[in-house]
Amino acid sequence: xxxxxxxxxxxxxxxxxxxxxxxxxxxxxxxxxxxxxxxxxxxxxxxxxxxxxxxxxxxxxxxxxxxxxxxxxxxxxxxxxxxxxxxxxxxxxxxxxxxxxxxxxxxxxxxxxxxxxxxxxxxxxxxxxxxxxxxxxxxxxxxxxxxxxxxxxxxxxxxxxxxxxxxxxxxxxxxxxxxxx
Numbered sequence: 001x002x003x004x005x006x007x008x009x010x011x012x013x014x015x016x017x018x019x020x021x022x023x024x025x026x027x028x029x030x031x032x033x034x035x036x037x038x039x040x041x042x043x044x045x046x047x048x049x050x051x052x053x054x055x056x057x058x059x060x061x062x063x064x065x066x067x068x069x070x071x072x073x074x075x076x077x078x079x080x081x082x083x084x085x086x087x088x089x090x091x092x093x094x095x096x097x098x099x100x101x102x103x104x105x106x107x108x109x110x111x112x113x114x115x116x117x118x119x120x121x122x123x124x125x126x127x128x129x130x131x132x133x134x135x136x137x138x139x140x141x142x143x144x145x146x147x148x149x150x151x152x153x154x155x156x157x158x159x160x161x162x163x164x165x166x167x168x169x170x171x172x173x174x175x176x177x178x179x180x181x
């Protein structure tokens with residue numbers, strides 16, 4: 001079972017485990033992530049979303065020197081038994097949360113412009129061990145897991161960069177932010 005961690009400093013946060021939540025929709029989503037416990041992740045594939053959209057004169061930017069995470073439309077993991085799962089976001093009343101379902105990210109050739117599909121070798125591989133699930137505003141906002149000896153934090157949010165290069169971060173938003181440790 002994934003174990004709750006202390007509250008995060010940037011917002012009022014509730015931490016749950018599925019024994020306390022009950023058998024509702026949110027608890028089922030939490031159990032979906034907990035069901036990954038013990039699986040061996042052999043590869044990651046994702047559809048990145050640019051921090052800056054494509055403009056007439058500038059290419060989209062997928063990296064920024066002050067950003068140590070990936071911003072993704074969807075994140076697929078493949079396991080040693082051939083099973084694959086996709087982490088994406090769902091919309092709730094107060095924002096967006098994380099969801100994992102069996103399946104694969106769609107055809108990589110269908111993503112162009114402000115999106116790019118690629119293998120993600122920078123994400124950790126190995127036996128997946130859960131660490132925590134974070135619920136904010138009744139949304140599954142964050143999942144922290146350990147793979148091998150590295151941590152991976154997934155959260156729902158968005159990052160944008162304006163024309164002056166200023167970063168804007170938002171939590172509980174449409175993208176999956178993957179923070180490899």
